[in-house]
Amino acid sequence: MILYFQKAVRDLRANLFLNTVTVITIALSVLIFSAFMLFFVNADGFLRHWIADMRIMAYLKPGVRPEAVDRMKSRIQSLPGVREAEFISKSRAMDRFRDQLKRQSSLLDGLGENPLPESFEVRMDITARGWRNIEPVAREIEALTGVEEVEYGQQWVGRFIHVLNLIRVAGYALGGLFFGAAVFFVANTVRLVLYSRRDEVEIMRLVGASEGFVKDPFYIQNLIMGTLGGLLGIAILYFLYRFIAANVAAEFSTVSFQLIFLPFRISMAILLGSMFVGWLGCFISLRQFLRT
Amino acid sequence: MEVFEKPSAIIQMFHVSKRYSAKAALVDISLEVADNEFVFVSGPSGAGKTTLLRLLYMGEPATTGQIVVDGLNLSRIARRRVPFLRRKFGIIFQDYRLIPSRSVFDNIALVVEAVGTRRQLIRKTVMSLLRTVGMEDRWRALPLSLSGGEQQRVAVARAIAGDPKIIVADEPTSSLDHDSAEIILNLLIQYHQRGATVMIATHDTELIRSTGGRVILLKEGRVDAAAHLPTRAS
Numbered sequence: 001m002i003l004y005f006q007k008a009v010r011d012l013r014a015n016l017f018l019n020t021v022t023v024i025t026i027a028l029s030v031l032i033f034s035a036f037m038l039f040f041v042n043a044d045g046f047l048r049h050w051i052a053d054m055r056i057m058a059y060l061k062p063g064v065r066p067e068a069v070d071r072m073k074s075r076i077q078s079l080p081g082v083r084e085a086e087f088i089s090k091s092r093a094m095d096r097f098r099d100q101l102k103r104q105s106s107l108l109d110g111l112g113e114n115p116l117p118e119s120f121e122v123r124m125d126i127t128a129r130g131w132r133n134i135e136p137v138a139r140e141i142e143a144l145t146g147v148e149e150v151e152y153g154q155q156w157v158g159r160f161i162h163v164l165n166l167i168r169v170a171g172y173a174l175g176g177l178f179f180g181a182a183v184f185f186v187a188n189t190v191r192l193v194l195y196s197r198r199d200e201v202e203i204m205r206l207v208g209a210s211e212g213f214v215k216d217p218f219y220i221q222n223l224i225m226g227t228l229g230g231l232l233g234i235a236i237l238y239f240l241y242r243f244i245a246a247n248v249a250a251e252f253s254t255v256s257f258q259l260i261f262l263p264f265r266i267s268m269a270i271l272l273g274s275m276f277v278g279w280l281g282c283f284i285s286l287r288q289f290l291r292t
Numbered sequence: 293m294e295v296f297e298k299p300s301a302i303i304q305m306f307h308v309s310k311r312y313s314a315k316a317a318l319v320d321i322s323l324e325v326a327d328n329e330f331v332f333v334s335g336p337s338g339a340g341k342t343t344l345l346r347l348l349y350m351g352e353p354a355t356t357g358q359i360v361v362d363g364l365n366l367s368r369i370a371r372r373r374v375p376f377l378r379r380k381f382g383i384i385f386q387d388y389r390l391i392p393s394r395s396v397f398d399n400i401a402l403v404v405e406a407v408g409t410r411r412q413l414i415r416k417t418v419m420s421l422l423r424t425v426g427m428e429d430r431w432r433a434l435p436l437s438l439s440g441g442e443q444q445r446v447a448v449a450r451a452i453a454g455d456p457k458i459i460v461a462d463e464p465t466s467s468l469d470h471d472s473a474e475i476i477l478n479l480l481i482q483y484h485q486r487g488a489t490v491m492i493a494t495h496d497t498e499l500i501r502s503t504g505g506r507v508i509l510l511k512e513g514r515v516d517a518a519a520h521l522p523t524r525a526s
Contacts, residue, residue, distance in 0.1 A: 205375075205378070
C-alpha cells in the first residue's frame, strides 16, 4: 500500500497542472454545495429561533371583568400545546410600548386615555415542525367570549418555509449539477492521464500486474484530489463565513440570532462526498479504459 | 478455470482459429511446444506469427479452439486469473515498447514491482537484471538516448524480470544490426539454458539457421510445415 501511495503521489506531481485544475473544479463544486448547506443550516436555526419566540396575541374587548379574565386564562392554559398564557393589562401594554419606542416614547405623552386593549400573550410549546398547531389553538382562543381579535405569525412562517423549500430544491438541483460536472471532469482528467500512460498501463498488464496494481494508484490519487478539493472548498467557505459573520451580520446585531458555520458532521459528510466524487470519476474512466 | 495434469508440453493448441471481422488471421492451428524447448515461429509478413504469440498470453482471445498453457486452459480462465497466466511469460517486442519518459531502471522496476517483489529487494533485483544484459552503467538513461540494440537489451531484462517460464519474442532482432542481434539472441539462449521455453517469431531465416531449434512455419494463417532446420554449425 505504501508503494501504491508513493506511485500515486509521484503521478500527482507528474501531471501537476491537470491535477491542480481538477482539484480546483472539485473545490468549486464543494464550495457552491456547502454554501447552500450553510444557508440552510442558518435558515433552519433562524426559523427555530423565530418559532420559539412566536406567540399568539389575543386582544380583549373593552370592559371584560377580572373574574372573566381569570376564567379565560385557565381555559387558554388548558388548551393543548400552550406553554404559558400571560395577561397584559392596559397599563402594562403601554409600558411595553414605551420601552419599544425608547427615545420616541415622549410621543405618547400627548395621549389622554390609554388606547391599548387588554390582552393575553400566549406562548406555545412548539417545535419547528409543530408550528402548524398554532392555528387551531388561535381559533379556539378567538372563539372565547370577550376576545375581540387574535394575531399570530403563522402566515409569515408558512411563507418563509415555502421560500426555504424552494431554495432547498434549487440547492439540491445545483448540487446535483455540480456533482455531475465534477465527476465528469475528474473522469476526463483520469482518461487523459490514462491515455498519456497507455503504454505503461499496457506493459503492466502484459507482465502480469494485478488489476489492483494498475488501478489502486489511480484510486489513491483521485481520493487525494477529492480530499484536497473538499478541504479547499470548505476552507474557502469558512473564510467567506468569517467575513460575512464579521461584517454583514454586524448590521443585524439587534437580532439575537447568531450565524453559525457548518456543524462538524455536515463538514465531514461534504468531505466524504468530495472524496466520493474523485473515486467515482476514477472508477468510470478506469472501467471504460481497461475494458478496451 | 480448468487445470490439466501438468503436461510435458508447456503449450498446446487444439484447432485454434482467430478471425478479425471477415479476415482469418489463424486457421485451425494445432501444435505443441515442449517444456524448455527453443522454437521459432516463422513465415512471411501477415502469416499470423504475432497473432499466434498474442493468443498465448491472452493479448487477445482465440475465436475458436482451445489453448492450454502450463496446465491452464485459456478458454476457461477467469478474468482475475489472467495476470497469473501472464506472469508465466516474458514478452519481447520488435519495437521494444519501453516507456520513453521513464529511466532504464524504472522501466524494469515497473515489472519487478508488478510481480510483487518486496520493496527492499527491488533495487538489487533491477541492478542484477541490468548486469545480466550488460546495461548496468546505463540505469539512469532514458530509453530514447540508447541505441536500438541497447533498448532491446533493456527489453530483455524487463522480460526476464519476473523469472518467467516462457519467453515470447516477436521479431526481437529485425530492427537491429548483426552484432546487436547476436547479443540479444545469446541472451535468449542463456535464459533458455536456465530452463525456460523460448518462442521467437521471426521471418529471418539466417537467424533460425544460426541458432537451430524447431521451426513452426506459418503461411496464410495455417501451419505449413514443422521441421528442424540445420544449424550453420551442423
